[in-house]
Amino acid sequence: MTDFVLAVASNSEELLDANLRRSPMTAHVPLHVEWNAPSAAVAYNRALDATTAPVVIFAHHDVYFPRGWEDLLARRIADLPADWAVVSPFGVGLDGAHFGPVWSSSLGQIVGRVAMAPVPVQSFDEMVIILRRDSGLRFDGTLAGWHFYGTDIVTQARAAGRGAYATSLPCIHNDRFHEALGPDYVACYRAMQRKWAGQLPLRSPITKISRSGLHLRRDLWRARRSAGFRAGMTVDTGTPVEELARRCGWLDLRGSL
Template identity: 70%
Template sequence: MTGFVLACASHSEAILAANLGRSPLLSHVPLHVEANAPSAAIAYNRALDATTAPVVVFAHHDVYLPPGWEALLATRLAELPPDWGVFGSFGIGLDEAHIGPVWSSSLGMIVGRVPMAPVPVQAFDELLIVLNRASGLRFDEALPGWHMYGTDIAQSARVAGFGAYAGALPCIHNDRYHEALGTDFDEAYRFMRRKWAEALPIRTPITKISRSGLHLKRDRWRNRQSAEFREGMAVGTDHPVETLAARCGWSRLGP
């Protein structure tokens, strides 16, 4: 596939080299890296301004794209309605279903159901988001930090009259286990609750944004209660990403 660029915000050359940097498509697809940006939105808008490709794939630096991924991407994009603005490997459907599939090292499993066609979503996991440059969509630089921008861009697309979809676009997310959400997540949650007050509730991959904010408090309590169990599920990030892809049956992807 031609006509797309890979963009990444990274604070660690080592993580980038061990994961996204090992993706075979980088032999013929350009990678634009924004290092040490103050927020995800600023990093991604800088990447938009620095590139010209009609399709921009924003991926975390701990994501690996197996062989054949770009051909599968071309197939998935061809399946999208003409109104598409953003597409993702993992999203939350309008019915709150988890749409995938992707591998998560922090969860030790493949997550998300495999849809037969693109599914409209209300939010994305930020691990991988594909943006149609012709939509004119950009990330909201008022959103602080590194959380919730997948939900924000999905909502922004829908309000602007563009589609936000997720589909079967497998990848490896070699993410480390997190025991609890930080205060930076709270800050992003409060921002989103204010910005999208008229659209609430909105289900994100982590929690539900509600007017009361009680869902976040409930999910924090659940995380504390399940911390030991969740840590036991995680597989760690020291496995070669090619091995993880092979275990998932994704050594070679195809349409």
């Protein structure tokens, strides 16, 4: 499988070994790791510069791709409109609907409507972003931290007249529970407000980026208030990822439509 390369930013061999490296596709799809980068954008641009495959699969180190996922991806790419630049297993549609499906351990459930066909989106969850190299897109190196770069790359694509889509590519996000959104999240929100002032509002999977910022304040408050309830929803990230895939019915995607 020479058309794909898998790229990840990581700071933990343990998490990488327990999740992404257990994906069967890593036996034949090259895996490029960027260690301890200062931001997602820096890590992913370094990966772009260090690799040559036409399609780059950027994934979090706590993601697991079930057996046959890369073959399903090849079929999904064949179904994409010719203008596609980026695609993801999870995205926010232009109407604000969430499309998947993907498993989230922090939420303890499968999330996202099943995308029956490629769906144009306004943002991605950053767990997996698939980029077409000849689109010429790169991540914004001035965007510090680890938030909103999925919204940014989609907005870049749309501003350039290229397509950004969600499509059905079931996978496991074995993510840990986070009690609240921190100052780094707020800083990235403010950066997106400034950069895309002419395109606002934009909906990310977590909040709406608006000119006033009232949605951020509301969602920070809601996150604090709901922390106990959300903690009760989580599934232990120590559960083997293959078992999570089996419970979802995604242990082997070969033959999936």
